[in-house]
Amino acid sequence: MTVSDGIAEIRLNRPERLNAINPDLLSGFAAALERAEKDPGVEVILICGEGRAFCAGDDLKEFHQQSSGKAETRRFIEDIQRITELIVNGEKIVVGAIHGWAVGGGFEWVLNCDLAIMAEGCRCFLPEINLGLFVTGGISALLPNAVGLQKAKAMILFGEQITAKEALDMGLVYRVAPDDRVYEEAVATAARIAGLPKLARRNVKKVLNRSFQLSLADAMKLETDATVDCFLDPETAVRIGNTEIS
Template sequence: MSNNSILLKIENKVAYITLNRPEVFNSFNREMAFSLQSVLDDCKTNNEVRAIVLTGNGKAFCAGQDLKEVTDPELNPGFKKILDEHYNPIITRIRAIKKPVVAAVNGVAAGAGANIALACDIVVAHENVSFIQAFSLIGLVPDSAGTFFLPRLIGFQKALALAMLGDKISASDAEDMGMIYKCVPTEEFETTIEKLAVKLANMPTKALGMIKELFNQSMTNDLEAQLALESKLQIEAAQSEDYAEGVAAFIEKRKPNFKGK
């Protein structure tokens, strides 16, 4: 299935979403931003989808904002609309969807492209990839939740330095500093992504969604509130069909067959 600047393929309970403007390194314009939001909404409600992979077509994952759009007096929607209507809704959708979202970073991830990747649940990149907080290099500030996630991932001092200096960070260094989950050899990238996505799609989806909610809330909760939420969601998880299946499979010494319910 295609939607111009966004491609969607559903296979083995995994939705593969591909940013599809390779001629401009998958940089975002208004159409692409709205298309991605629409596809994420569809994946959220589609019961056949139990895991999501976000990647890019061609040499880049995403180079951020298409600067031709913002410098064209007729096309430019203005930065308020770009943030309020394009990037912020994409970030909130990725974090709110109760299914695992994997960023399969196939090439350079710069600016908003880097921060969209970092907002995903699991980030895997091949060894030739680089991440760049490119905003300061053109006189802007990080957006797309970069100032929220980056310091939480790698620490305040290093995140601030990367945001100010706009350093290019290799996938290997990104893994070492905890920015991403894993850097893999280029020739193993596609296989690694497929295996990871299929594994997630066959896990207890409801529990994974609750884990995601717990980690989301831990960003702002105090200890007492987090303990209360853990208790609430654990009780809900224990009432799921997948929990019953998981316990039965453990007792019977067999592989569980989770249904995501």
């Protein structure tokens, strides 16, 4: 994490795996979010990804470690859910600079952001069901709220790719920017937020996010149980074994 002009920049940093999610990335991400929340010099949090993608979702090469037993699997899924809790329930507004790919858990983190700026060339989708898995990140509450129940079901069931423009049209991101400008646009947005009255801007996040908090909390509990069961399903191991990301 780096801090400049009141903006804490947190950068996912596994570029060789398209910033795919594993325990080390989760622990580092959570620790950085916690530090940013506690730092009185931080006004806004900016999250982005190193390399060619924001985040390619769960690292399928580590699936067998993630699904080695129910306790280990639950711990891994709860660590994923912890990121959502920190982004959504933290006091400080979180801006996302999203490029390349935002897949699975990476796409879920985009939807957790208070304001996300997405590169024109970015592609997003939720592949979990086709892999025998289940969504996390509060998506079972957040996505229907954003796009409607039937559209949310279709996006989760079929896992079809959507473009940045489609994400914008559905209200899933705040703004779309040229690929070579997305980071600068996100920094400018964060700086604009940092210049607003502190208490007022924090109340915007607190009040609007609490409007769905009960359903979000319940949804995340159900997601965790469903995802743990799916990780431990033998059919999922077969599907994961036949899937590669590049």
